[in-house]
Amino acid sequence: MSINQSGWRPQMTAGDGKPAAPTATGNKALMLEEALIFEIGDTQTTGVDFTGIDAAAPASRLGGLARKAAIGLPGLAEPEAVRHYTRLSRQNYAIDLGLFPLGSCTMKHNPRLNEKMARLPGFADVHPLQPVDTVQGALEVIHQLAHWLVTLTGMTSVAMSPKAGAHGELCGILAIKAALEARGEGHRKIVLVPESAHGTNPATAAFAGFAVEDIPATADGRVDTAALIARLGPDVAGVMITNPNTCGLFERDLKTISDAVHDAGGYVYCDGANFNAIVGRVRPGDLGVDAMHINLHKTFSTPHGGGGPGSGPVVFSEALTPFAPLPFVEKQGEQFVLIEEENAGEHHAGSFGRMVAFHGQMGMFTRALTYILSHGADGLRQVAEDAVLNANYVLRSLEGTLDAPFAKAGPCMHEAIFSDANLAEGFSTLDVAKGLIDEGFHPMTVYFPLVVHGAMLVEPTETESKAALDQFVGALRSVAERAKAGDASLKTAPHFAPRARLDETQAARKPVLVWKDAPLAQAAE
């Protein structure tokens, strides 16, 4: 009998030429399963060698605490490690693969020049505590970026050190607190937050010791100006307001609100998460804002990196500038000087203190400055215009398919919002999102903001072409029509992703946060 060299086995097919069973490996051609490093590595293997470097100490001086027990860290040789992480990377969706329309997240293209510049040894290989005259270029980067941020926002100063958007919010709120205390009004305990706000806003205000009061939204998706102004008084420290707001709409009354808040002795914090919509077209300073954080990882294209690192500089009005945190960079003659605790007294006595070790996210500053210089003042204005144009194009292309609660009232800014109102009974926003995954797109932001039922918040950004938008609109329209028609296959989508829907309830009920030798089935008992 001859050997079947083709490897063909009749039981592998179900009659229509398609395999009946999964593959032996679990792989599907280019979609490769990958085990954990703890399953493929061992503690003896290493991908780093230190040939020629002497590891012999004259005598150990570890204070009698030399490690005795094994740590349990698996190693991989370099080829194995490169393959492991490359395989993992392929299980991720990314901007580099396609449109990533997460509302309020501004997932725009990340230019690779930014990466190249951040890796120049003069930026990447510099210690934060080097004598300041050996880091003049680094301080100049901070100074130049600060100048751009202050000018683009029409504000007075900027604190560069906050490490993310929420950290920036905290910075702004602490400055407000410090300003109130400085004028003996620490008793102002209320911060007003519109109910459409991102959850970080109330969390931040609460951290600083403020009580949060919600301000309702109007039917057209904006903050209820009359209700807000009516609530102002001697117990109100200020407001935290997002503009453009989380419904993708410009808060027309912000200047009126700011004036009223100031008249009542409070301050205006603006969440700048959506600054991309207005950069170069509107300066928040002209709207009476006292503090605003800028997510460099949104508007200024520093990479999101699968969840940070971010960077959240905060611009301040003249009223809050004296209270901004340390450190910051000042130009004195031709020298750039770092203002820290020791020299703050003469320059910045009212500072509320330090928020981080060292000076902030330098690696993000170099990327953001590179991006800003690439665009220039004219290009940044075009960024806002194209971002808003793209969002309105998506809004108008889909308003006949999905319920768009604010579309009648006028244009949106950088993001278009839809609700689940006209999906079939039993079909949800989540089903639309998961269906979109099968179409090769990352879903939009879902169930946020809370003021729109089953919200779908689409932010295409300016770095998408018309062709890409048309493809996305076609895909979302198709998925939405299926959800309206009650196509049951949507309930179990995605069908073509590396994983089907994951059991989040089990994950939270019996948390398995680290790998243990026991298989999951036993660990969950």
Add this chain to the structure above:
Amino acid sequence: MMRYLPLTQPDRDAMLSVIGAGSIDDLFVDVPEAARLSGPIAGLPGHASELAVERHMTALARKNVVAGEVPFFLGAGAYRHHVPASVDHLIQRGEFLTAYTPYQPEIAQGTLQMLFEFQTQVARMLGTDVANASMYDGSTACWEAIGMARRITRKGKAILSGGLHPHYVSVAKTMAKYTGDQLETATPALSAETDVEALIAAIDADTSCVVVQYPDILGRITDLTPLADACHANKALLIAVVTEPVALGAITAPGEMDADIVVGEGQSLGVGLQFGGPYVGLMGCKEKYIRQMPGRFCGETVDADGRRGFVLTLSTREQHIRREKATSNICTNSGLCALAFSVHMTLLGEAGLRRLAAINHAAACRAADRLSQVPGVELVTESFFNEFTVRLPVEARPVVRTLADRGILAGVSLGRLYPGEAALANGLIVAVTETTSAEDIETLAAALEEVLA
């Protein structure tokens, strides 16, 4: 023409007509007229070519003294280590670099599995049961741990060791002003002994936690077990802070000495110096405290087909669910830096980490011995890992300044970290890693000899 903007003018015109708008200005009608800018903001330059921007940035970069190009001995919370080339290659894969937080787990298993591996690596290194998916940096992780101890113990007095990095102390002081936490702080003594005994004596019934750095700011290593016992006897928590994770390849982990929460700065592995950021905060704790922990967690689960998969979990602690009742206002981690840390750690493996640690310690011992031979220089720290403190016969800060002019980055003076503290002014912290050559050490010693002569 802007190279990052793909819309053409005909595209824009066609889209405006679909929208039913006459011009782009019609889309900005909600902006009050007084706030509308009619053109690009004056006084700022226009767009520039890649070549022009590269020239500008390169010129700025050249104004800095590069650590790798000179004899270099700075540490104090940020360490220069060799990072394998594949680390930087892997973190620049677009699927990692340009992904968002893994909120859609079906198409984010790469990031999620990496975080699960990272959490396990970190927990094992710190000696804790669990670890989270990373924090902003070591200093903010340290503050978050203090807040966590307050929530767990329902007490508000934290005792901070004088050996804790002064920037970490500053951050905690800033935050405590607003949370009402009471902090007891101290400056370190320029001596071989740590303040463990003083800390033990200071613990009382109101103490929520003791925060101690290991090795500490001067490089000293001390057994944390008696301190942990004293904390626990008073229903307080021990928080240990590790700013140099490579040390954990050589010394017993804080968790093994019964620390309740261990936080750290992970910058040493994979991340690089970057003038102070972005870095990656490490945070681990005993399992019983996980629901009071801030930050993101990745957890293992199964998908609808029964296959193993990973998701972000325990998010009911977090601000987007809990709003003002959240454990923290933090809504991110330091994902890409955590990836760099994890890749570097995987390349090293246990054998590599331990050898790397041994090399660091050996080099530091040799440097300490050599510098001790310089007339007038006295080694302060008896125990240390890769960083030690010497006392100079004169103020250290001007000496560092002078040596920088000679092209030597000699270390971090205590005058820089503790300005105005006369008792510390002669102290110099010297860090030595695998990147420090024997010639570098000799260059520093010889130069110091001349400067002090």
